[in-house]
Amino acid sequence: MQSDAQASQVIQSYGSSLSAYGFLFLGAHFVWASSLIFLFSGHGYWQELIESIVWAQNKLKFALATQPKALNIVQGHAIGATHYLLGGIAKTWAFFLFEG
Template sequence: MQSDVWGSINDQGVVTHITGGNFAQSSITINGWLRDFLWAQASQPRALSIVQGRAVGVTHYLLGGIATTWAFFLARIIAVG
């Protein structure tokens, strides 16, 4: 018995598809599930305050500067020896 995501093959070699042959009904079911999953009511993200946004910006700026400087130092050490 071999199986995969879309169906299975039994010992007689008959392929059984995951939809059971009714592709239209299956697509409606899958699309309905996907719609419900993507648009389900959940806790919605909230926007950052001005201060929080600036703090995130400064943090990214500093971490980016540190990482870039470190990368240049490493490249120089490797190149010069």
């Protein structure tokens, strides 16, 4: 039950003066959760992601100077582990900072 009360505090924070911490928590949680995709994905996900980025760049004409390149599995796992650690740290920090 205590976690329900804590979760409701975070949700209610978006309309208060502490909204920056609420959005920091939300963003950090997104980074943390999306890192699991990088950690547990196979080659098919990477191919689809790269094709989506290339399509968006060609269709929307943004970031013309960059071209995405496929990552190998080791690089993907390294990115996932980094996002998992940093997202988890930032999420926990924002939660306790808001709570205190």
